[in-house]
Amino acid sequence: MERRDFVSNIGMTLALACVGGLAACSKxxxxxxxxxxxxxxxxxxxxxxxxxxxxxxxGDFKIANGVILIRTGxxxxxxxxxxxxxxxTHQGCTVATFNNTTKLIECNxxxxxxxxxxxxxxxxxxxxxxxxxAYTITVSGNTLTVT
Ligand code: FES
Numbered sequence: 001m002e003r004r005d006f007v008s009n010i011g012m013t014l015a016l017a018c019v020g021g022l023a024a025c026s027k028x029x030x031x032x033x034x035x036x037x038x039x040x041x042x043x044x045x046x047x048x049x050x051x052x053x054x055x056x057x058x059g060d061f062k063i064a065n066g067v068i069l070i071r072t073g074x075x076x077x078x079x080x081x082x083x084x085x086x087x088x089t090h091q092g093c094t095v096a097t098f099n100n101t102t103k104l105i106e107c108n109x110x111x112x113x114x115x116x117x118x119x120x121x122x123x124x125x126x127x128x129x130x131x132x133x134a135y136t137i138t139v140s141g142n143t144l145t146v147t
Pocket of ligand 1: 088089090091092107108111112113114115126127128
């Protein structure tokens with residue numbers, strides 16, 4: 001290899017390493033990537049909903065990603081919602097529904113055994129004896145995020 005070819009190859013290698021390094025820094029590390037975060041509510045969000053279209057009425061609920069999110073009020077603040085683990089503390093079934101008449105979360109057949117929880121997560125009716133884990137709710141504009 002001629003000296004000129006060697007120097008040319010080194011230059012190309014360094015240029016590729018720099019481009020690779022910039023690409024590696026373009027997500028989450030450099031701060032100069034202006035593309036929107038692909039996960040609404042951020043990467044730590046368990047669940048995110050659009051309050052302009054989702055859960056419009058008190059009593060509406062959504063079960064997803066290990067969370068039961070219930071609209072308990074008419075406003076658009078965190079206090080108008082309850083976010084709890086959807087995993088029943090009895091034997092780990094996913095709770096089935098929110099009963100807007102009784103205001104209780106129900107863990108029903110075929111998997112569940114009839115436990116009931118209030119919107120705070122407290123046990124209303126066993127066999128479960130431990131409460132559902134409560135999660136944090138934040139509201140920013142029309143986006144509600146559970147973390
Ligand atoms: S798993 Fe929910 S009541 Fe048994």
